[in-house]
Amino acid sequence: MARSKTTLSELRVGLLAVATLVILIVFILSVTGDISLFRDTRTLRTKFNAAEGLKSGDEVRLAGKRIGKVESVDFGEVPEKATDKPIVVTMSIDGKEVGDRIRSDSLAVLAQQGFLGDRVIDITPGTRSGEPLPDGAEIRSADNAGLAQVFQGANDILVVFNTVGEQVKQLIDNLNRGEGTLGRLLRDDAIYVNLNRTVLESQQLIRRIQQGEGTIAKFLNDPTLYNDLRGATTQLQSIAADLRAGKGTAGKLLTDDAVYEQTRQTIARANAAIEKLDRITGDVEAGRGSLGKFIKDEKLHDDLQATVTSVRTISQSLERGEGTAGLFLKDAKFYNNANEVSSELVKLLYDFRQNPKKYLSVKVSIF
DSSP states (O other), rough: OOOOOOOOOHHHHHHHHHHHHHHHHHHHHHTTTTTOOSSSSEEEEEEEEOTTOOTTTOOOTTTTEEEEEEEEEEEOOOOHHHHHHHHOEEEEEHHHHHHOOOBBBEEEEEEEESSSOOOOEEEOOOOOSSOOOOOOOOEEEEEOOHHHHHHHHHHHHHHHHHHHHHHHHHHHHHHHHHHHHHEEEEEEHHHHHHHHHHHHHHHHHHHHHHHOOOOHHHHHHHHHHHHHHEEEEEEEEHHHHHHHHHHHHHHHHHOOOHHHHHHHHHHHHHHHHHHHHHHHHHHHHHHHHHHHHHHHHHHHHHHHHHHHHHHHHHHHHHHOHHHHHHHHHOHHHHHHHHHOOOOOOOHHHHHHHHHHGGGGOOOOOOO
């Protein structure tokens, strides 16, 4: 059997088809970002305390916009201190897209897409105060809350919700059983009857007020009370006007400067009198003056006490009838004699008035 030979034209067609296919594949991969033949690709690194689900191929974002992907997640050198971060993440980013926005004051944050989404690295844009980072530089990182912390917080919230749910369930059960004030209000017919009676009585009271019965109704409906109150208000306004005008005693007291000055002088004199009284009290306390000596001098106190003792002794002697004064007070015979003498003197005076010639005689003799 004859063997077919490949012609040069067929070979050219085959090579052209293969080249076209390779170019198409490269173009597709370039567009999708899997290869970077036509892009300015930069490599940056950062370090974290823990990777927590981060893997190769995860997105790298700048202020939320995708700029590259994670190339590798590896362990670095053994940390010297507890604060050192052992996880080294290598990132491939689009230099043309980023430009000089990633600077020395940028931060790489390990975040996630949604509550249970994939992990991403979000880089914060730098400012003019920082220097642009070159290819292969390291970005400072700021660890976000990990999934374990998120789930722990969610678990705490669920526990709180469960506790609140149990309390609400117990409250509803108590209401259904008629326990507590609210339960009795919902389940006890007596409370409903009393409440209904109260409403009816309130309606009756309002109707009586509207009809003008009772004190409150008269207070609301009687125009006489309003007129009296208005008259009293008018009188109060008139009194206030008189006071402002300086009429009457109270008005003069409020507006007359002379009354104010007299009051001020009176207060000044009272203050002066109080000061004098304070000085007198101080002198008495210090034993100065007659009153101070009378209060503070012990000799005067002793003399006064001796005088009181002597008066007490004389009083006791009089009480016992000793001495002339004592006999005069206590001796009945002396009293009777004095009484008789007094009676005789009265008779003598009476006789003298009746016949004064008997006691008065004038004898005239002439040589």
